[in-house]
Amino acid sequence: MEIKKNIFRKLPPRLEGLGEIAANLWWSWHPAARMIFKMIDRQTWKESRHNPVKMLSDLPSELLESAAEDTDYLRRYNVVLSKFRKEIKEKECRILNDIVDPEIHSIAYFSAEYGLHHSIPFYAGGLGFLAGDFIKACSDLSVPLTAVGFMYPEGYFLQRIREDGWQENIDQILDRDASSIIRVLGDDGQQLTVKVPLIEPPLYVAVWKIDVGRVPLYLMDTDIEINDPWNRTISAHLYSGDIEQRLRQEIVLGIGGSEVLETLGIKRSILHLNEGHPAFALLERIRDQVQAGKTYEEALQQVKTTTVFTTHTPVPAGHDVFPFHLMEKYFNSYWPALGLDHDRFLKLGIHPNDPNAGFNMTAFALRMSGYCNAVSKRHAEVTRQMWQSLWPDLPQDKVPIDYVTNGVHVPKWIEPRLELLFNKYLYPNWLDDHDNPFIWEMIDEIPDDELWKTHYWLKIKLIDAIRERSRQRWTNNQVSASIVLAGGALLDPSVLTIGFARRFATYKRADLIFYDIERLKRLLNDRWRPIQIIFAGKAHPADDPGKRILQKVFNATRDPAMAGRIAFLENYGEQFAQYMVHGVDVWLNNPLPPMEACGTSGMKAALNGVPHLSILDGWWCEGFNGKNGWAFGLEEIEGNRNQSDAEAIYNILENEVIPKYYKVSADGIRRDWVRIMKESIKSNAPKFSAIRMVREYIKKFYVNALKNV
Numbered sequence: 001m002e003i004k005k006n007i008f009r010k011l012p013p014r015l016e017g018l019g020e021i022a023a024n025l026w027w028s029w030h031p032a033a034r035m036i037f038k039m040i041d042r043q044t045w046k047e048s049r050h051n052p053v054k055m056l057s058d059l060p061s062e063l064l065e066s067a068a069e070d071t072d073y074l075r076r077y078n079v080v081l082s083k084f085r086k087e088i089k090e091k092e093c094r095i096l097n098d099i100v101d102p103e104i105h106s107i108a109y110f111s112a113e114y115g116l117h118h119s120i121p122f123y124a125g126g127l128g129f130l131a132g133d134f135i136k137a138c139s140d141l142s143v144p145l146t147a148v149g150f151m152y153p154e155g156y157f158l159q160r161i162r163e164d165g166w167q168e169n170i171d172q173i174l175d176r177d178a179s180s181i182i183r184v185l186g187d188d189g190q191q192l193t194v195k196v197p198l199i200e201p202p203l204y205v206a207v208w209k210i211d212v213g214r215v216p217l218y219l220m221d222t223d224i225e226i227n228d229p230w231n232r233t234i235s236a237h238l239y240s241g242d243i244e245q246r247l248r249q250e251i252v253l254g255i256g257g258s259e260v261l262e263t264l265g266i267k268r269s270i271l272h273l274n275e276g277h278p279a280f281a282l283l284e285r286i287r288d289q290v291q292a293g294k295t296y297e298e299a300l301q302q303v304k305t306t307t308v309f310t311t312h313t314p315v316p317a318g319h320d321v322f323p324f325h326l327m328e329k330y331f332n333s334y335w336p337a338l339g340l341d342h343d344r345f346l347k348l349g350i351h352p353n354d355p356n357a358g359f360n361m362t363a364f365a366l367r368m369s370g371y372c373n374a375v376s377k378r379h380a381e382v383t384r385q386m387w388q389s390l391w392p393d394l395p396q397d398k399v400p401i402d403y404v405t406n407g408v409h410v411p412k413w414i415e416p417r418l419e420l421l422f423n424k425y426l427y428p429n430w431l432d433d434h435d436n437p438f439i440w441e442m443i444d445e446i447p448d449d450e451l452w453k454t455h456y457w458l459k460i461k462l463i464d465a466i467r468e469r470s471r472q473r474w475t476n477n478q479v480s481a482s483i484v485l486a487g488g489a490l491l492d493p494s495v496l497t498i499g500f501a502r503r504f505a506t507y508k509r510a511d512l513i514f515y516d517i518e519r520l521k522r523l524l525n526d527r528w529r530p531i532q533i534i535f536a537g538k539a540h541p542a543d544d545p546g547k548r549i550l551q552k553v554f555n556a557t558r559d560p561a562m563a564g565r566i567a568f569l570e571n572y573g574e575q576f577a578q579y580m581v582h583g584v585d586v587w588l589n590n591p592l593p594p595m596e597a598c599g600t601s602g603m604k605a606a607l608n609g610v611p612h613l614s615i616l617d618g619w620w621c622e623g624f625n626g627k628n629g630w631a632f633g634l635e636e637i638e639g640n641r642n643q644s645d646a647e648a649i650y651n652i653l654e655n656e657v658i659p660k661y662y663k664v665s666a667d668g669i670r671r672d673w674v675r676i677m678k679e680s681i682k683s684n685a686p687k688f689s690a691i692r693m694v695r696e697y698i699k700k701f702y703v704n705a706l707k708n709v
């Protein structure tokens, strides 16, 4: 494995450990580790956008030399470095201990996207953050897991909003060497390249690696010289809009990814497919077994009983379906190696309700995986209904699709100041055991004004960051004043602030709150108790309806009748997600039920004392308890439900949220509001944490699947 020699050569010997820490994403969820970079020079840290590798490469050597002489600095450095080394070396899994020898067994986790940190833009939205949070929690719990995905050299696009409010997509090329990504080297000392088997014309991937704490994540890059130009761009972007290129992406992910693990000698006792995109990995596992002498049926049985498939979307367009002629083109030399013929092979991906539509990746994965799950209780009900035709002999409630409700990685999403506050009032080491609900009862010990002051400070930090961005846009980009206003220049920290930030997929209905524009204006313009709303999110480049909703929202922000109290933040990503979920007062969520499989941004907010105002869909059906936020939309409504849902939101705002927020007790403290904040934290944080989720995957699936290895 190559260490970033060019960057770390200049480290003084006393501080060599900084290179070790910067090269492992562990720093991204340990505030103390980030602090030892920030302490060297705040400005370079800020300019690197909180990326230690970039920072170390930009930092003048004198500053490193002087840090190496500073005893206070060295003390902190030593604490962090020893903690890092101890944790990374600790290999054994506390939960899987009895049945797993990590040297022998390993779980291979495949996902098309990973949301890890904004310096590594390999995500489009929730699915990616789920995968990123999942592997971080696996690292914390020492689960013997290896993750596989794509190196997207052009990442997800940069979003710019034109003067007319239309989203433009600007490609940006990632500097692969300026982040915590390392080249995997082959025996010849060159970067390892692997040929994707049985696919013509030949296709190669270069292999990269990110160390995510104890979990290695291998990334495949098709942008190498040996590939022809069309092949080179396979990994350029997430989710190609071109169907054939999309198929080729999924071939590389599933089949290429398996070959990479094989080449590296990594065992794959269990295969875990995060969504249908990597499902071709199943074929490689079967092919291995057939080559070893098993019949197709025997091989399938073995593969099935050791495969976990997690489905994430109830939106039909979210399931990839490939035309048969393309499947034939790419797999005609493949199916004989499985012991199958043309018809039997294509049947693996047929949806019984629509057999002529093509090869459906979700139908395929559901058929071939012994452990299938949805990502919330509600989503499991919807998924069983959607896919019942695959199990025609079973009643709907017996369809073998279980669920594990998603969770978020608490050490990553908790704001460091809140973490300090919790350190003071919860048990010491609460973070090591944070899926234990009893620990969170102690939240009541925090004095109301301390919690409120911390929150208010975070709101100011958010609004400052937004204004600073607006100022830069104004100064550097020569945009009109109205674009600057739209960016949030008039936001006011004393005003009740609602956050709405996620992908601009149409079913998420970002424009719902504009349904009755007069009623909204009254809320925004109330002289004594106004509200303000901050929007952010990207529409998929091929999603014009999504872009139209974005345009509508964006243009509303510029209407003087909205009083500058609505803002749209450009280019939403992990960094602003952090500011938003820490700093707004209420998190709004109003997708069209039952389209939200789970949703996770509301969990991130709830954990930070930002209560959820949400339609009852996804995780909120399990999360809402009457005291920890607000819910609406339980009734089944035929046809267009926008009106009733919008009215429900206005009613909740007018009758509950606004009066509670603006009520201040005689001693000057917002007691009622802080009570909801506390309830939000203690009821949601343990239950919707990623370590609760990983433990559930272990108990429900991994433990059983390992018995079949």
Ligand SMILES: *Cc1c(COP(=O)(O)O)cnc(C)c1O
Binding pocket: 124, 125, 126, 127, 129, 501, 502, 503, 572, 573, 574, 577, 598, 599, 600, 601, 602, 604
């Ligand atoms: C958590 C997160 C998401 C997912 O949000 P949902 O509410 O689940 O749609 C999307 N984007 C970013 C940047 C996130 O951090």
